[in-house]
Amino acid sequence: MSMPAPSSCSFSSSRRARRGVLLAALALGFSLCAPQPLATATAPPPPGAGAAAAVPVFEETFDGPAGAAPDARRWNTEVGDNVNNRERQYYTPGNANAALDGQGHLVITARRENPGNYSCWYGRCEYTSARLNTAGKFNAAYGRVEARVKMSRGQGVWPAFWMLGQDFGQVGWPASGEIDIMENVGHELGRVHGTLHGPGYSGGEGITGSYNLPPGQVFADAFHTFAIDWAPDVITWSVDGQVYQRRTPADLGGRAWVFNKPFFLLLNLAIGGNWPGDPDGSTVFPQRLVIDHVRVTASPGTPGPGRTGVLTGLAGKCLDIAGANPADRTPVQLYTCNGTVAQRWTLGDDGTVRALGKCLDAQGGQTADGTRVQLYTCNGTGAQRWAYNSAARDLVNVPANKCLDVLGQNPADATPTQLWTCSGNPNQKWNLVV
The missing domain is CATH 2.60.120.200 (Jelly Rolls)
Incomplete structure (x- = not known):
């Protein structure tokens, strides 16, 4: 039919x-x-x-x-x-x-x-x-x-x-x-x-x-x-x-x-x-x-509503979905805070970090330093499992045990994010502002 x-x-x-x-x-x-x-x-x-x-x-x-x-x-x-x-x-x-x-x-x-x-x-x-x-x-x-x-x-x-x-x-x-x-x-x-x-x-x-x-x-x-x-x-x-x-x-x-x-x-x-x-x-x-x-x-591992807000980082700028594009593999970047839904993230009780109905994802499920971070359909894999420590302000990919990092400590708009060994540097610090 x-x-x-x-x-x-x-x-x-x-x-x-x-x-x-x-x-x-x-x-x-x-x-x-x-x-x-x-x-x-x-x-x-x-x-x-x-x-x-x-x-x-x-x-x-x-x-x-x-x-x-x-x-x-x-x-x-x-x-x-x-x-x-x-x-x-x-x-x-x-x-x-x-x-x-x-x-x-x-x-x-x-x-x-x-x-x-x-x-x-x-x-x-x-x-x-x-x-x-x-x-x-x-x-x-x-x-x-x-x-x-x-x-x-x-x-x-x-x-x-x-x-x-x-x-x-x-x-x-x-x-x-x-x-x-x-x-x-x-x-x-x-x-x-x-x-x-x-x-x-x-x-x-x-x-x-x-x-x-x-x-x-x-x-x-x-x-x-x-x-x-x-x-x-x-x-x-x-x-x-x-x-x-x-x-x-x-x-x-x-x-x-x-x-x-x-x-x-x-x-x-x-x-x-x-x-x-x-x-x-x-x-x-x-x-x-x-x-x-x-x-x-x-899906198994059901999240509750979680906490929703913006994640501010280096130079007071926001974690952002490039072009507010919900397509799989859209880069996640640093960008001037602008109040759009491309910068509104939900930290789910299941360890996901979500925006525009999709998940923060380590590209290809990789765990090495320099792995780019993107938006991707939520699928329950470790590439989408994160732990946020509000005191330390670290957002860590659990399987990799590495931090969400702004590439090259560059505060410019559209700077990509990546996984990198946690160092305590400002380009790895994120505040959840609800």
């Missing part, structure tokens, strides 16, 4: 005012304020990068008898309506609108009915559906986050697979950040959207891209895998393995990147709202969103 061709990514002025978490969810007795993470993950390298196979830190395959509710050890079921986007549905508890089908799937069903006589913001509710989240039960910082889904369809039908920052209860939305892995407005049968929301770029100003199936194909006709690969300072979206969007802090125009922390997962099927519009005479009910699996994977 030919791979679908993605559309271009863009800022969108047509996005909806964002949903927020239901006030009625508080009545369920779970807290959105202090989730307890079961795992933290980092995005696995692409095939061929030489890393060990990714391992799941969260995997839900929805095995169980037909009619069973989602596993309450993993999922909270939210209850209530949602005025924030002027949605029309009432989210019900238990298995009324979210249940296993006995064949390894979770089915979220939206119906045009109201047997419970529920009240919505606009009066008596016209529709029921379901929304699940993992707040307080699972959250992840970094990794591959994916769901294999068979879509609903129809005017006014709005399915989503998304994430909110675990600090939502403390800082609110959009300061918490939101990562929309997949959204579909049901009249767009062959298109899905992926979006970031944060302070100063939320609602209709979210940073967004979309993906189109080839003409004539429809997402509701088959299962598709919607995923992000997420690492410090970079998030990449894909459909069935086809990448269609990549975002870094450089896309935010100086606004805060709020995605280097844990997030929890959400799945829902909304009806109506500001963005998709309401159902009309063409919309068939019930509508079903069928989820085959939800999975978060991470």
Whole structure:
């Protein structure tokens, strides 16, 4: 089967005012304020990068008898309506609108009915559906986050697979950040959207891209895998393995990147709202969103969020990625500090030093004096394992037991860096400024 061709990514002025978490969810007795993470993950390298196979830190395959509710050890079921986007549905508890089908799937069903006589913001509710989240039960910082889904369809039908920052209860939305892995407005049968929301770029100003199936194909006709690969300072979206969007802090125009922390997962099927519009005479009910699996994977040696800042060295200049180029083998150099993401480094808990979604790397895995230092896809090798001593201000490549060194003690812009036997000289001293 030919791979679908993605559309271009863009800022969108047509996005909806964002949903927020239901006030009625508080009545369920779970807290959105202090989730307890079961795992933290980092995005696995692409095939061929030489890393060990990714391992799941969260995997839900929805095995169980037909009619069973989602596993309450993993999922909270939210209850209530949602005025924030002027949605029309009432989210019900238990298995009324979210249940296993006995064949390894979770089915979220939206119906045009109201047997419970529920009240919505606009009066008596016209529709029921379901929304699940993992707040307080699972959250992840970094990794591959994916769901294999068979879509609903129809005017006014709005399915989503998304994430909110675990600090939502403390800082609110959009300061918490939101990562929309997949959204579909049901009249767009062959298109899905992926979006970031944060302070100063939320609602209709979210940073967004979309993906189109080839003409004539429809997402509701088959299962598709919607995923992000997420690492410090970079998030990449894909459909069935086809990448269609990549975002870094450089896309935010100086606004805060709020995605280097844990997030929890959400799945829902909304009806109506500001963005998709309401159902009309063409919309068939019930509508079903069928989820085959939800999975978060991470490479062995998973790092936590670590410490992020600039590394200043000789003559007060910064460790810098030449030309802010994220390509493999881009030289890492000394350069006048300029506040760009090319100079913003994360010292991971696994010993990696990362920027632009890739790792500080000793060229060719060599350990000799004079080995040049570059940017390269993270692959778990010793060439990318570093130890930083904040007291001594040494940044040491562990296998080589040698220091990150500015070539020739030259303070000029664009001077390359290398490995060199640690000497205590100023060209080997680095301050992490967070």
